[in-house]
Each structure stands twice: as structure tokens, then as C-alpha cells.
Amino acid sequence: MPAAGNFKVCVCGASGGIGQPLSMLIAMDSNVAELAIYDLSTAPVPVQGVAADLSHFERKCKVTSYARDLQSGATPSEVLKEALTGCHLVMVPAGVPRKPGMDRADLLKVNIGIAQEIVEACAKFCPDAIVGLIVNPVNSVVPAMAELYRRKGLDSKKIIGVTTLDVVRANKFVHEVTGAAVDQINIPVIGGHAGSTILPLFSQDAAGKTVPADKLEALDKRVQDAGTEVVTAKAGKGSATLSMAYAGARFASAVLSGLAGERRTECAYLESSVTELPFFSQRVTFGPKGVEEVHPIGPLSAHETKRLEAVKKQLKGEIEDGINALPPAS
Numbered sequence: 047m048p049a050a051g052n053f054k055v056c057v058c059g060a061s062g063g064i065g066q067p068l069s070m071l072i073a074m075d076s077n078v079a080e081l082a083i084y085d086l087s088t089a090p091v092p093v094q095g096v097a098a099d100l101s102h103f104e105r106k107c108k109v110t111s112y113a114r115d116l117q118s119g120a121t122p123s124e125v126l127k128e129a130l131t132g133c134h135l136v137m138v139p140a141g142v143p144r145k146p147g148m149d150r151a152d153l154l155k156v157n158i159g160i161a162q163e164i165v166e167a168c169a170k171f172c173p174d175a176i177v178g179l180i181v182n183p184v185n186s187v188v189p190a191m192a193e194l195y196r197r198k199g200l201d202s203k204k205i206i207g208v209t210t211l212d213v214v215r216a217n218k219f220v221h222e223v224t225g226a227a228v229d230q231i232n233i234p235v236i237g238g239h240a241g242s243t244i245l246p247l248f249s250q251d252a253a254g255k256t257v258p259a260d261k262l263e264a265l266d267k268r269v270q271d272a273g274t275e276v277v278t279a280k281a282g283k284g285s286a287t288l289s290m291a292y293a294g295a296r297f298a299s300a301v302l303s304g305l306a307g308e309r310r311t312e313c314a315y316l317e318s319s320v321t322e323l324p325f326f327s328q329r330v331t332f333g334p335k336g337v338e339e340v341h342p343i344g345p346l347s348a349h350e351t352k353r354l355e356a357v358k359k360q361l362k363g364e365i366e367d368g369i370n371a372l373p374p375a376s
């Protein structure tokens with residue numbers, strides 16, 4: 047593993063609403079020496095243009111771009127070969143966002159194919175890299191892509207669902223309710239990343255514990271529905287992009303710091319044995335080998351214990367939906 051400051055990262059879907067600001071924040075991470083960005087030639091902004099723009103930052107990071115022209119017949123693997131070779135981390139915000147009235151699960155059919163072509167290429171060209179999947183529905187896409195790695199004999203714990211935005215939101219909302227310093231708040235958010243599978247553990251944080259009992263349920267619901275809050279406010283023009291880019295950069299920074307030997311802990315969704323479900327989001331410590339420790343859930347309040355049952359019920363079906371949507375091994 048290279049020393050701190052020498053990592054290569056690829057962002058797939060880099061011209062999109064999340065992809066552009068995420069690429070910007072990653073290019074500014076002092077651990078990143080090279081950023082490869084990838085998108086389709088049909089993207090709203092040519093990925094070469096995004097790269098030209100990013101390459102003018104007064105930072106050491108070298109930026110390269112890779113566009114897949116659908117007319118040319120080039121496969122994702124052909125275009126991604128150079129982008130992915132030597133990568134330590136691949137972030138995937140490629141995919142379709144939801145519109146008002148849709149659930150994240152409605153995106154499975156279209157987004158699983160997009161995730162699959164990118165993850166297949168990762169398996170070929172950077173099988174040791176951590177793959178951070180932002181593409182929805184995270185609850186189903188991650189189990190499917192982990193299964194794809196498992197079938198190839200690769201480490202399925204390299205496939206990680208990015209749920210950091212749920213933590214970011216819970217922290218901000220607890221700050222608003224309690225007035226506690228926002229940088230001192232760290233609410234673990236466990237379970238999954240859709241509706242009632244999102245379970246903030248307010249009882250495990252000093253400020254979270256002080257939320258008045260009569261406000262807890264509404265706060266819990268607000269964290270669950272925060273994505274829909276943005277989808278509704280954007281009125282058909284997409285979902286959270288800027289807050290997601292912020293959260294994705296926080297996740298990327300934790301992974302890269304860990305690889306550089308400075309262990310960091312974030313909540314993330316991956317193959318797990320902390321509950322009877324095969325996939326779950328919980329606190330995860332990243333270190334030089336990637337995922338070093340998947341932490342137990344810890345003590346729960348009565349409200350959280352009850353909610354955990356609802357989480358498991360919905361998440362179980364969504365995990366199965368993802369694995370069932372993966373085409374059989376060829």
C-alpha cells in the first residue's frame with residue numbers, strides 16, 4: 047500500500063449531480079495523488095470538460111478522464127481498464143436518481159445493470175480496491191454486487207454501500223434540536239438506506255441522548271424521510287447531490303486515511319454478521335487492509351429495540367430482491 051498522499055481514486059458517473067462535486071472534494075483530499083473520472087458520452091457535461099476544470103485546482107492531484115461512447119460499441123471494461131488499474135478506491139455515483147412519488151426500490155431494475163458493468167470492471171482491473179456504492183437502491187445493489195465478487199472468488203467485503211449521508215443528516219438535525227456543537231455530535235445510523243431501514247441510534251451519543259422524549263419519534267422519522275424531503279423540494283429535478291457529495295467525500299477520506307495507517311470509523315453497509323441478516327449498516331473501522339472491524343450494534347433504547355425489528359423485516363426482503371435481480375453466473 048502506498049504512503050499517505052499517494053492514492054489513486056476513480057469516480058464513476060463523475061459528470062452527474064453527485065459526481066461533479068464529489069470529484070471536486072476528492073481532488074482536494076491530500077491523500078489523493080491521482081483521480082480518474084468516468085462517465086458516458088451522453089452525460090449532461092462531457093467528462094473531459096469536468097476533468098479539464100478539476101485539473102486547474104492548485105493541488106497536486108493529477109486528473110484524467112474516460113468517456114464511454116455508446117455509438118462506438120466500446121465496452122465499459124475497455125474504457126475503464128486504464129481508469130481502474132492501480133486504483134485503491136472506486137466511488138460509484140453512476141445511476142438514475144428517483145423522482146417524487148418513487149421509492150428507491152423502483153430504481154433497482156435500471157441501476158443494477160449500471161452498477162454491474164462498473165463492478166465487473168473493478169473485479170478485473172482493481173480487485174483489491176474498496177468499491178463505495180452510492181447508486182440506489184443501496185439496500186439491494188450492494189448485496190447483488192457483493193454476491194458478484196463472491197462468485198468470482200474475490201473479497202465481498204470490498205463492496206461497501208455508502209450510508210454516510212444518513213449520519214450527516216442525523217448529526218445536523220440533532221444539532222438543530224439540542225444546540226450542541228455540530229462537530230461534537232456523531233449519531234450512529236444502522237440498518238440500511240431506505241425508509242424505515244434507516245435507524246439512527248440517538249441513545250448512543252452524548253447530545254443525541256438529550257433530545258427530549260416527545261421529540262424523538264419525529265426526529266427519527268425526519269432522518270428516515272430526509273432523502274424524500276430533498277426529492278420533493280427538487281420537484282422532479284433529482285435527489286440529494288451536494289449533501290451526498292459531502293458525505294461521499296467524508297467516506298472516501300475515512301477509507302484513504304485507514305489505508306494510510308490512520309484508522310477511522312464510519313457507518314457503512316456491507317456483508318455483516320452483527321445481526322441475523324447477511325448485510326447491514328453499522329460502525330466499521332477502516333485501516334491499512336480496508337475493512338478492519340465491523341462493530342456490534344451496542345446497547346439500544348426501548349424505542350430503538352422496537353424499531354430494529356421493523357428495520358430487519360424490510361431489509362431482509364430488499365437484500366433478497368437485490369440478489370434475485372443479479373443474472374445467474376455465466
Ligand code: NAD
Pocket residue numbers: 058059060061062063064065084085086088089090139140141142143144153157160163179180181182183184208209210211212239284285286287290
Ligand atoms: P445524475 O443523473 O445527476 O448523475 C448520474 C450520472 O451517472 C450521470 O452523469 C450519468 O451520465 C451517469 N451514468 C448513467 N449510466 C451510467 C453508466 N452506465 N456508466 C457510467 N455512468 C453512467 O444522478 P445523481 O443525482 O448524481 O444520483 C446518482 C445515484 O446516486 C442515484 O442512483 C441516486 O439515487 C443515488 N444517491 C444515493 C445516495 C446515498 O445516500 N447513497 C444519496 C443521493 C443519491
Ligand code: LMR
Pocket residue numbers: 143144150182211239272273274276277285286
Ligand atoms: C438520499 O437519501 O438522499 C438518497 O438515497 C437519494 C434518494 O432517493 O432519496
